[in-house]
């Protein structure tokens with residue numbers, strides 16, 4: 001669904017490449033996170049996917065369209081794109097007009113448009129604000145207006161640049177559940193997030209970016225365990241993984257399973273974990289408690305022998 005081949009990109013011929021040697025493929029129905037420190041090039045890479053910005057070298061194909069050749073309007077029918085800053089996206093006078101804008105471009109009937117507008121507005125808690133001017137809303141609300149407009153089109157591919165910025169915890173969970181529902185119905189999702197807990201909870205696969213290159217690519221739980229690569233990018237694993245790694249490292253017999261896939265993960269999307277320990281498959285608090293109990297029982301059993 002998204003194919004990036006030997007992509008390099010510079011903002012102008014005199015400037016250095018911001019993106020370099022980028023290769024990855026995202027299949028239909030995948031839910032993938034793109035992470036990396038500020039300035040790594042995440043937004044620059046996402047802008048390549050809707051044709052707003054064209055490759056300096058290499059090729060980008062999304063939903064079967066070569067972004068170097070396709071019209072932006074054609075791409076917009078297949079790819080829903082959420083800007084990092086909602087103020088770069090919103091330009092209508094009311095929330096309702098803003099939500100309807102994308103749908104008007106794909107020629108939906110008035111009835112279908114009303115149905116989808118009401119549905120997405122309700123999902124995103126905007127139903128009481130349809131006649132409000134977007135600039136009288138908070139930044140978090142404007143982000144949800146922009147997202148509503150993108151979701152209402154029901155595109156095949158969703159490209160989301162920090163969709164939960166400006167949201168409180170409950171709003172963040174609500175937004176991510178909506179994105180997950182879209183994914184469960186078959187929409188391919190690529191999203192940038194700086195929230196490693198969100199990445200772990202929602203993305204099956206993660207691409208890790210450093211200085212305009214993808215330096216790791218694999219199952220999210222494995223990418224987030226490969227601490228050395230993460231730390232190069234200034235990111236920290238989610239707390240539950242930190243805890244699993246610390247407990248695993250205290251076990252004596254436990255290997256650092258996470259290192260097994262460091263190179264295998266890059267580009268191939270294949271991870272192999274070395275022989276592990278009871279904490280290897282722990283990604284939530286409930287499983288963690290079970291794993292600790294199991295480990296304590298093992299230790300107690302060994303001591304009795």
Ligand SMILES: Nc1ncnc2c1ncn2[C@@H]1O[C@H](COP(=O)(O)OP(=O)(O)O)[C@@H](O)[C@H]1O
Pocket residue numbers: 011018036037038039040041042043044045
């Ligand atoms: N419009 C632009 N013109 C020139 N350089 C830019 C532009 N936008 C971003 N950059 C530069 O590209 C690099 C990557 O930025 P960006 O893609 O926004 O990173 P991220 O989203 O990972 O924080 C940064 O060094 C940034 O200064």
Ligand SMILES: [Mg+2]
Pocket residue numbers: 042043044084161
């Ligand atoms: Mg960015």
